[in-house]
Amino acid sequence: MRVPTLALPRLGVGLAYQAPLAPLLAAARAELDYVEVVPDILWTDLGQGEDVRYVDDCAGRRALEQASRGRPVVAHGIGLSIGSAGLFDTAHVDQVERWRRRLGFPWHSDHLAFHLAEHGDGLMNVGITLPMPRDRESIELLVPRIREVQQRVPVPFLLENNVYYFDIPACEMDEPTFLNTLCRESGCGLVLDLHNIYTNARNHGFDARALVAELELEHVGEIHVAGGMELDGFYLDAHSDTIPEPVWSLLEWTLPRCPNLGGVTFELFGSWFESVGDARVSADLRRLRALWTTATRPARRSAVAEPA
Amino acid sequence: MTALAFQTALARLIVEPEFRDAVRAEGTAALPGPLTPREASRLATIAGDRGLDMNRTLHKGFRLGKLRALLPLTCSLLAPARLAREVAAFWGANPPSSFSFLPEALEFCAFLEQRPLRSVYLAEVLAYERATLELERARLGPAPPQSVRFRHDPVRLLGTLAAGRRPRSVPERPCLLLGSKEGDAPTRWTLVDAVSPPRRYDRESAAAAPGGTKGIPT
Numbered sequence: 001m002r003v004p005t006l007a008l009p010r011l012g013v014g015l016a017y018q019a020p021l022a023p024l025l026a027a028a029r030a031e032l033d034y035v036e037v038v039p040d041i042l043w044t045d046l047g048q049g050e051d052v053r054y055v056d057d058c059a060g061r062r063a064l065e066q067a068s069r070g071r072p073v074v075a076h077g078i079g080l081s082i083g084s085a086g087l088f089d090t091a092h093v094d095q096v097e098r099w100r101r102r103l104g105f106p107w108h109s110d111h112l113a114f115h116l117a118e119h120g121d122g123l124m125n126v127g128i129t130l131p132m133p134r135d136r137e138s139i140e141l142l143v144p145r146i147r148e149v150q151q152r153v154p155v156p157f158l159l160e161n162n163v164y165y166f167d168i169p170a171c172e173m174d175e176p177t178f179l180n181t182l183c184r185e186s187g188c189g190l191v192l193d194l195h196n197i198y199t200n201a202r203n204h205g206f207d208a209r210a211l212v213a214e215l216e217l218e219h220v221g222e223i224h225v226a227g228g229m230e231l232d233g234f235y236l237d238a239h240s241d242t243i244p245e246p247v248w249s250l251l252e253w254t255l256p257r258c259p260n261l262g263g264v265t266f267e268l269f270g271s272w273f274e275s276v277g278d279a280r281v282s283a284d285l286r287r288l289r290a291l292w293t294t295a296t297r298p299a300r301r302s303a304v305a306e307p308a
Numbered sequence: 309m310t311a312l313a314f315q316t317a318l319a320r321l322i323v324e325p326e327f328r329d330a331v332r333a334e335g336t337a338a339l340p341g342p343l344t345p346r347e348a349s350r351l352a353t354i355a356g357d358r359g360l361d362m363n364r365t366l367h368k369g370f371r372l373g374k375l376r377a378l379l380p381l382t383c384s385l386l387a388p389a390r391l392a393r394e395v396a397a398f399w400g401a402n403p404p405s406s407f408s409f410l411p412e413a414l415e416f417c418a419f420l421e422q423r424p425l426r427s428v429y430l431a432e433v434l435a436y437e438r439a440t441l442e443l444e445r446a447r448l449g450p451a452p453p454q455s456v457r458f459r460h461d462p463v464r465l466l467g468t469l470a471a472g473r474r475p476r477s478v479p480e481r482p483c484l485l486l487g488s489k490e491g492d493a494p495t496r497w498t499l500v501d502a503v504s505p506p507r508r509y510d511r512e513s514a515a516a517a518p519g520g521t522k523g524i525p526t
Contacts, residue, residue: 016320026513043336043446044408044445044446045408046446055447055448058492084315085311085312085314085315086312086315095460117315117316117318117319117320118312118315118316119316119319119320119403120403121404122403124316124319124320124323124403124404124405125405126319126322126323126367126404127366127367127370127371127404128322128363128366128367128370130315130319130363133314133350141311164359164365165355165359165362165366166354166359166360166362166363167359168350168354169349169350169353169354170346170349170350181480203359203393231362231365232362232365233358234359236362236366251486
């Protein structure tokens with residue numbers, strides 16, 4: 001049975017959970033509607049071939065539930081590696097489903113990339129999300145896998161557009177065509193990470209807004225925003241700062257044009273929270289809340305939904 | 309099957325600098341098959357892309373971050389230059405294989421135990437952190453108790469490192485630290501030495517120890 005695409009509840013503004021951000025979750029009661037968690041931190045994978053493969057982290061679950069304070073919890077995974085040519089780990093998908101039943105994720109997502117590759121007799125984990133060629137072959141690899149995920153986890157499944165510091169040459173499709181085709185053919189939604197698009201645009205010299213304008217925004221179920229930093233001549237998607245103004249501009253343009261949006265999630269690594277400061281992060285959350293409220297008013301939404 | 313070989317080669321370009329350098333120097337001739345001509349051409353182009361070096365920087369940061377998080381005292385004791393050399397040697401022999409942080413940290417412990425390192429304190433600090441990881445690693449049954457033998461005063465040695473300082477002239481104190489962990493409760497360490505009765509060894513007792521040490525990981 002195919003899951004209806006993007007039957008997402010409209011939650012509002014969310015924060016990507018990291019343990020050091022728990023005080024922020026406690027303080028920002030009005031600004032935050034949901035908590036996003038990397039589900040992979042809630043268990044330890046002892047590896048394929050073990051009698052019992054996953055050991056759940058009960059203390060981690062308690063900490064998450066305490067921090068979320070009754071808010072909905074959305075899952076954003078890092079472990080699937082759905083683009084790995086030689087591996088599709090259905091046991092991992094089943095583990096996500098076990099935690100969906102516990103925490104009631106209204107939707108879940110992972111990354112449109114791969115980080116696991118075959119090496120000798122085993123697997124090599126690069127630890128960073130690597131791009132897939134934007135070719136027909138990749139679509140044909142991904143579509144049946146997405147359908148398998150949709151069957152095993154009966155809530156909408158989204159994939160996040162990737163950040164990349166090198167591009168794969170001579171792809172058959174540009175990024176919007178690839179993403180639109182994948183969503184249309186598989187029924188998956190998109191986590192539209194605007195900071196990833198901004199990062200790619202800065203590093204590779206293209207117009208971020210023009211790329212977003214080419215996307216079929218009805219596929220967007222969730223938007224991610226974040227801040228980054230410069231290193232060695234690159235701008236990094238480091239989740240190390242508040243949201244830069246160009247990303248705000250992208251968000252202001254994009255948000256009211258996404259008719260099936262469930263939420264906008266702010267991502268900040270917990271290790272940066274102290275140096276960025278509670279005041280600046282809280283100011284961003286208030287600004288996100290105001291934008292969400294404005295953009296999701298019925299009159300405003302119908303006004304921008306009309307074709308130009 | 310060529311997509312599989314393409315991804316393996318792409319990952320190796322990031323993880324193995326020698327392989328990257330060979331592809332930069334020799335082009336597609338350095339690439340193992342089976343690859344289509346388009347895949348080989350893509351990989352040869354990517355090998356020369358400076359974005360690949362940024363990916364390597366991020367990959368190293370990811371991997372080193374795992375070790376620093378789980379072996380903070382060992383990493384601190386080794387100091388940056390020595391740590392960099394040891395990590396490079398370890399990575400050269402051990403491709404990154406796990407998404408879980410702990411197995412790689414334990415492998416690094418085993419690697420360091422075989423290295424000719426001159427620090428008088430390293431064996432004790434390494435044994436303590438390895439025992440801590442064994443107590444805290446995810447498992448289905450109870451964690452087996454751990455015993456760590458010290459030649460130097462563990463309160464002074466571990467406390468100094470936990471406070472971010474390099475230990476010097478730590479007095480000798482032959483003793484054992486006995487570690488245990490029940491369920492989700494914090495790890496408990498008990499210090500047993502030859503001349504005094506056993507006592508709990510935790511944050512409170514460490515903070516009250518001579519020298520004002522604090523922040524002993526328990």
